[in-house]
Amino acid sequence: MNQELLKSNLSGLERKILVLVNEHKKLKAEINSLKTENQELRTGIHSRDEQMLNFKNQIKISKIVDNISPEDGSVSELKRKVDEYILEIDKCIAYLSR
Numbered sequence: 001m002n003q004e005l006l007k008s009n010l011s012g013l014e015r016k017i018l019v020l021v022n023e024h025k026k027l028k029a030e031i032n033s034l035k036t037e038n039q040e041l042r043t044g045i046h047s048r049d050e051q052m053l054n055f056k057n058q059i060k061i062s063k064i065v066d067n068i069s070p071e072d073g074s075v076s077e078l079k080r081k082v083d084e085y086i087l088e089i090d091k092c093i094a095y096l097s098r
Contacts, residue, residue: 047097054093058086 061082 050093050097054090058090061086 064082
């Protein structure tokens with residue numbers, strides 16, 4: 001009878017260990033998934049921060065262009081050139097961000 005009780009207890013312990021091992025595997029997989037998601041979110045935040053900085057720089061440049069006084073009537077040409085420079089800078093930033 002004592003041996004039967006030990007076998008029963010051992011069987012119960014084995015089942016509990018298997019449940020714990022399976023739960024441990026699930027939790028490890030969830031942790032890895034959450035770490036990956038966290039990294040993706042951090043990357044997204046970094047990208048948004050860079051975009052916001054670029055937009056702020058564009059706004060500053062646009063304000064500078066708007067404040068230029070026309071000396072010889074070539075303000076539209078100057079604005080066009082500055083806009084071209086902004087587009088070129090944006091392309092460079094996009095290329096470097098890859």
